[in-house]
Amino acid sequence: MSPERIHIHAVRHEGRTVDILIEGNRIVHLGGPLPEAGLLISGKGKVAIPGFINLHNHAAMTLLRGCGDDMPLMQWLEKRIWPIEAHLTHDDVYWGAKLACIEMIKSGTTTFVDGYHHMPATANAVRETGMRAVLSCACFDHFDHSEAETVKARIARLHAETDLAGGRIAYAVAPHAIYTVSGATLQWINDYAAANNILIQLHLAETESEVDFSLKHFGCSPVRYLHSLGVLSPRLLIAHGLYVDDEELVLLADHGVSVSHNPASNMKLASGYAFRFVEMQRAGIRVGIGTDGCSSSNNLDMIEAMKLASLLGKSWRKDPEILSATDVFAAATSQGADILGLPTGRIAEGALADIVLVDVNQPAFTPNLNFTSNLVYAANGSCVDTVICNGRILMQNRTIEGEAEVMRRVSQCAERLMAFSK
Numbered sequence: 001m002s003p004e005r006i007h008i009h010a011v012r013h014e015g016r017t018v019d020i021l022i023e024g025n026r027i028v029h030l031g032g033p034l035p036e037a038g039l040l041i042s043g044k045g046k047v048a049i050p051g052f053i054n055l056h057n058h059a060a061m062t063l064l065r066g067c068g069d070d071m072p073l074m075q076w077l078e079k080r081i082w083p084i085e086a087h088l089t090h091d092d093v094y095w096g097a098k099l100a101c102i103e104m105i106k107s108g109t110t111t112f113v114d115g116y117h118h119m120p121a122t123a124n125a126v127r128e129t130g131m132r133a134v135l136s137c138a139c140f141d142h143f144d145h146s147e148a149e150t151v152k153a154r155i156a157r158l159h160a161e162t163d164l165a166g167g168r169i170a171y172a173v174a175p176h177a178i179y180t181v182s183g184a185t186l187q188w189i190n191d192y193a194a195a196n197n198i199l200i201q202l203h204l205a206e207t208e209s210e211v212d213f214s215l216k217h218f219g220c221s222p223v224r225y226l227h228s229l230g231v232l233s234p235r236l237l238i239a240h241g242l243y244v245d246d247e248e249l250v251l252l253a254d255h256g257v258s259v260s261h262n263p264a265s266n267m268k269l270a271s272g273y274a275f276r277f278v279e280m281q282r283a284g285i286r287v288g289i290g291t292d293g294c295s296s297s298n299n300l301d302m303i304e305a306m307k308l309a310s311l312l313g314k315s316w317r318k319d320p321e322i323l324s325a326t327d328v329f330a331a332a333t334s335q336g337a338d339i340l341g342l343p344t345g346r347i348a349e350g351a352l353a354d355i356v357l358v359d360v361n362q363p364a365f366t367p368n369l370n371f372t373s374n375l376v377y378a379a380n381g382s383c384v385d386t387v388i389c390n391g392r393i394l395m396q397n398r399t400i401e402g403e404a405e406v407m408r409r410v411s412q413c414a415e416r417l418m419a420f421s422k
């Protein structure tokens with residue numbers, strides 16, 4: 001449903017009761033009560049928050065949920081994930097991404113950053129479900145010249161072909177990692193992204209073995225290696241960034257690089273835990289939060305990701321005052337939006353109408369002494385009742401049309417794919 005005007009009446013937002021009016025895809029009024037205007041949504045028993053920004057995802061990996069749990073990263077990739085991914089079809093990715101979109105909408109995410117195979121299939125899922133996304137194809141050249149040429153041609157072709165859904169989709173480039181993509185290709189991608197003003201996302205400094213690889217093959221740590229290639233820039237969003245020393249923090253900050261912290265994936269794959277959230281922020285690096293794909297996180301619930309980010313940050317430092325609920329909520333909303341350069345991630349007049357209504361008539365919000373604390377520490381994605389993205393209602397009363405059919409199709413696709421697991 002896409003009415004021209006949506007009027008959210010008497011909803012709680014940041015401690016006060018307000019009316020919110022949406023016209024087209026923007027919030028045009030936030031404040032005192034309005035006479036009925038447009039499609040009316042009652043805010044009774046609800047709190048309005050901005051939709052979450054999931055900064056690191058591989059949406060169609062919902063297909064591989066529960067496949068290859070409890071393994072180290074490289075073994076997991078080589079034995080489970082890559083052999084199956086070699087047989088993925090456009091259809092598999094479409095259904096997997098569609099399930100991911102449904103799962104994200106149901107847990108309050110309105111924008112996500114994605115890198116995966118068969119990107120046009122993910123774009124179709126985004127267009128149909130009404131979400132906002134930054135999409136890229138996952139690129140590997142395995143240090144092979146002819147593979148590199150194929151990758152470059154694919155990046156340019158997909159860029160030209162992608163229908164940006166009236167601005168809801170942004171095109172980006174996702175070189176996989178420094179151990180699967182050559183320095184020359186990373187430099188080409190950096191030049192391409194600069195010329196086209198698009199984002200680059202890259203897994204970086206994720207594991208100790210990646211650091212060892214970098215030291216062995218490039219003679220320096222991952223961030224220093226990228227610096228030597230000249231590819232650190234404000235267009236670069238790195239995923240993970242667990243192994244970054246003080247000097248590298250300065251390099252990242254000086255070049256305007258942003259970071260996605262993905263606590264569930266890091267803990268489950270035991271990649272590391274000492275993510276330097278606070279040091280990065282103090283150095284001036286923008287840090288947001290992501291889930292990573294469903295085979296390493298195993299869900300796409302940003303409320304869970306916020307809780308894990310906060311608890312992990314506190315526990316490894318033995319400091320309960322670090323990374324408050326408010327800090328991680330900002331990282332999952334406004335900071336994520338700022339990293340993507342999108343006027344969303346906050347409820348304000350003029351902002352994009354990406355709004356989530358949380359149902360607070362449930363145990364996790366009782367008593368509701370501190371809404372943000374309850375949201376981050378007590379609730380999970382099931383508290384989300386209504387989701388609006390780009391001024392369009394994507395879910396109301398937790399109901400999304402076609403959900404059962406999508407789950408049925410994903411189960412079928414997954415059954416076929418599991419035959420290719422080693």
Ligand SMILES: [Zn+2]
Pocket residue numbers: 056057058203239292293
């Ligand atoms: Zn990832």
